[in-house]
Amino acid sequence: MRSGFALAAKAVIVNGDKILLLRRSKKEMEKSFLNKYEVWDLPGGSVRFCEKCTEGLLREISEETSVKVKIIKPLRIFDVIREQVHMTLCTYLCVYKGGKVILSEEHDSYYWLTVKEAEEMKIPNWMIKDMKRALQELK
Secondary structure, three states: OOOEEEEEEEEEEEEOOEEEEEEEOHHHHHHOOOOOOOOEEOOEEEOOOOOOHHHHHHHHHHHHHOOEEEEEEEEEEEEEEEOOEEEEEEEEEEEEEEOOOOOOOOEEEEEEEOHHHHHHOOOOHHHHHHHHHHHHHOO
């Protein structure tokens, strides 16, 4: 069993009243240590050693989606602790600046969703919470 600590940065990318959500690929879910059964994802991922959180976030957004964003501010920091794995997640409010979404192998589809649409699709509560907070911050 793998054990350890990881830092991850996730982006709540706002484009008008919609937010970019990704659907994880089956392969990605199978190799996951923390979210084997969670289909939905925000762009972002692990921050490398000696990499600033925002640098890691921009790298991950580029790798996973190819879109350009402007990071506005941190939204929330929280911990996920399961068995022998501890991950600290930082979510950031980002504004879409351009580019076509081109997905990596980690995801098989993407959606630009309003909060209402996300709620209807049974997106996890923590993502809905961050979506609402992001839209509120931009008002």
